[in-house]
Amino acid sequence: MATKKPTNDAWAPWAFFIAILIVWQGVCTGFAVSEFIFPSPIAIVKSLIEFAGPIADHAWQTFWTTLAGFGIGVVVGLLLGFIIGSSRFMYNALYPLMIGFNSIPKAAFVPILVVWFGIGTVPAILTAFLISFFPIVVNVATGLATLEPELEDVLRALGAKRIDVLLKVGLPRSLPYFFASLKVSITLAFVGSVVSETVAANKGIGYLMMSAGSSMRMGLVFAGLIVISAMAMVMYVAFAALEKRMTGWATRGMDSRQ
Amino acid sequence: MSQAADLPAEAPSARVLVDFDRVDLAYDDTGGNAIEDVSLTIREGEFVAVVGPSGCGKSTFMKLVSGLRPPSEGTVIVDGREVSGPIKIVGMAFQAPTLLPWRTAMDNLMLPLEIVEPYRSNLKQNRAEYEARARGLLKTVGLEGNEDKFPWQLSGGMQQRASICRALIHEPKLLLLDEPFGALDAFTREELWCVLRDLWMEKRFTVILVTHDLREATFLADTVYVMSRRPGRILVRKSIELPRPRDLEITYEERFTDIVLELREHIGRIRKA
Ligand SMILES: Nc1ncnc2c1ncn2[C@@H]1O[C@H](COP(=O)(O)OP(=O)(O)O)[C@@H](O)[C@H]1O
Numbered sequence: 080m081a082t083k084k085p086t087n088d089a090w091a092p093w094a095f096f097i098a099i100l101i102v103w104q105g106v107c108t109g110f111a112v113s114e115f116i117f118p119s120p121i122a123i124v125k126s127l128i129e130f131a132g133p134i135a136d137h138a139w140q141t142f143w144t145t146l147a148g149f150g151i152g153v154v155v156g157l158l159l160g161f162i163i164g165s166s167r168f169m170y171n172a173l174y175p176l177m178i179g180f181n182s183i184p185k186a187a188f189v190p191i192l193v194v195w196f197g198i199g200t201v202p203a204i205l206t207a208f209l210i211s212f213f214p215i216v217v218n219v220a221t222g223l224a225t226l227e228p229e230l231e232d233v234l235r236a237l238g239a240k241r242i243d244v245l246l247k248v249g250l251p252r253s254l255p256y257f258f259a260s261l262k263v264s265i266t267l268a269f270v271g272s273v274v275s276e277t278v279a280a281n282k283g284i285g286y287l288m289m290s291a292g293s294s295m296r297m298g299l300v301f302a303g304l305i306v307i308s309a310m311a312m313v314m315y316v317a318f319a320a321l322e323k324r325m326t327g328w329a330t331r332g333m334d335s336r337q
Numbered sequence: 338m339s340q341a342a343d344l345p346a347e348a349p350s351a352r353v354l355v356d357f358d359r360v361d362l363a364y365d366d367t368g369g370n371a372i373e374d375v376s377l378t379i380r381e382g383e384f385v386a387v388v389g390p391s392g393c394g395k396s397t398f399m400k401l402v403s404g405l406r407p408p409s410e411g412t413v414i415v416d417g418r419e420v421s422g423p424i425k426i427v428g429m430a431f432q433a434p435t436l437l438p439w440r441t442a443m444d445n446l447m448l449p450l451e452i453v454e455p456y457r458s459n460l461k462q463n464r465a466e467y468e469a470r471a472r473g474l475l476k477t478v479g480l481e482g483n484e485d486k487f488p489w490q491l492s493g494g495m496q497q498r499a500s501i502c503r504a505l506i507h508e509p510k511l512l513l514l515d516e517p518f519g520a521l522d523a524f525t526r527e528e529l530w531c532v533l534r535d536l537w538m539e540k541r542f543t544v545i546l547v548t549h550d551l552r553e554a555t556f557l558a559d560t561v562y563v564m565s566r567r568p569g570r571i572l573v574r575k576s577i578e579l580p581r582p583r584d585l586e587i588t589y590e591e592r593f594t595d596i597v598l599e600l601r602e603h604i605g606r607i608r609k610a
Pocket residue numbers: 364365368371389390391392393394395396397398567
């Protein structure tokens with residue numbers, strides 16, 4: 080039996096994307112949909128070009144705010160994940176609390192953050208942080224805590240200290256989990272900063288969309304949406320690529336086990 | 338093989354390495370004993386096999402020997418000292434090879450040296466020497482040329498060979514093998530019996546091999562212990578008087594199959610009881 084050649088379908092999503100744009104444009108033109116309700120792709124592109132300067136300004140604000148929140152999230156997530164994953168007691172004590180914390184809608188923190196820090200950048204950074212650190216904690220902790228008991232026996236019988244086992248086995252083992260969580264976290268961080276900006280900022284894409292919406296400039300609102308989506312997607316792809324690069328052994332191990 | 342092969346397996350002068358005196362172990366207050374009233378002595382250089390039905394406490398026995406668990410009753414003495422924690426003179430291998438997937442075969446072998454003293458402290462200076470030793474071990478088990486391969490590039494049998502090398506790299510006095518060949522196909526298993534036989538004939542460390550394969554136990558061991566169902570007790574101690582070096586052909590001879598049948602009968606009696 081001939082083995083199937085791997086087909087290259089990379090063009091497919093682009094084809095569909097363009098098809099959607101054409102249908103969208105067709106519907107808007109064909110039914111003469113008002114630009115104040117649902118702007119056509121061409122109208123959105125026009126707004127993108129017309130307001131390129133201010134959009135870039137606001138996008139940059141959102142971008143660095145998100146990265147700042149995400150950065151804090153990575154540091155805190157790694158630390159907490161390490162603490163929770165490295166001892167059974169901490170795992171039992173903190174894991175339920177973390178789950179509880181995670182079930183709080185993070186947008187609900189924004190009013191509190193505004194009272195504490197005022198309107199502006201800080202609440203956006205903190206919301207991005209609050210929403211993004213959780214997947215990192217869970218992944219790192221899981222990677223550390225789910226050590227094969229037999230491997231642990233091999234090492235402990237040699238007199239390995241807890242810290243040896245963590246550094247030599249736990250940490251490298253949790254790296255794939257960590258890198259896998261980064262791409263989830265960065266997209267969540269964008270959610271956090273934009274949500275905060277829509278209600279409590281005077282700069283950033285969230286703010287831009289909110290104020291453009293209230294003056295019925297829907298082309299600009301959608302332009303904001305496109306920009307924020309593009310930023311989130313690029314970051315996702317970047318972290319997915321980083322993951323693949325850093326932890327190739329993990330997926331190759333999977334392949335060979337098939 | 339080596340000249341040591343001509344010596345009787347249990348030279349009477351050999352020192353006692355492992356001494357169990359009426360040992361019980363209960364994992365928790367409610368479950369009762371996992372093993373009970375186990376007394377035995379293992380001499381330095383002896384090859385011991387422990388057989389018994391699944392769940393009878395064979396792995397528990399290994400945990401007691403290696404100091405991973407303290408006994409609830411009785412005393413465990415290894416290498417002249419009462420065991421009260423990990424004893425560090427052991428190497429262990431299990432049914433799963435548990436190699437680290439991000440390390441090459443060579444780096445997997447170096448792992449124990451990164452943990453056990455004195456290697457740990459002088460690993461930097463002596464790295465070349467230790468790598469040569471690792472290469473030598475890999476060669477003995479037929480893994481020459483695979484030093485830089487990752488575990489996922491090795492077959493199950495090759496991974497298990499590497500795992501046994503890892504257990505031996507720090508030249509432990511005592512090698513603990515818990516069903517190491519259980520997951521392999523029959524041909525690979527018999528190949529690895531010979532690998533283990535040759536390693537042992539050459540280096541004469543003490544081995545405790547847990548298995549549920551009676552042919553494996555008979556082929557490899559000097560002494561076979563049969564354990565009862567939970568709570569595990571030693572039912573029978575059987576010396577295997579077959580001459581060494583043993584070849585696979587011996588497994589088809591009558592004196593070999595007689596021993597296997599005798600052991601089987603003891604196990605059968607456990608089943609009925
Ligand atoms: N960590 C543990 N905690 C509680 N019970 C255990 C533990 N490990 C093993 N046991 C119990 O002890 C008995 C012996 O187990 P084990 O030594 O693993 O058997 P074997 O290796 O012979 O199959 C079994 O009944 C098992 O359920």
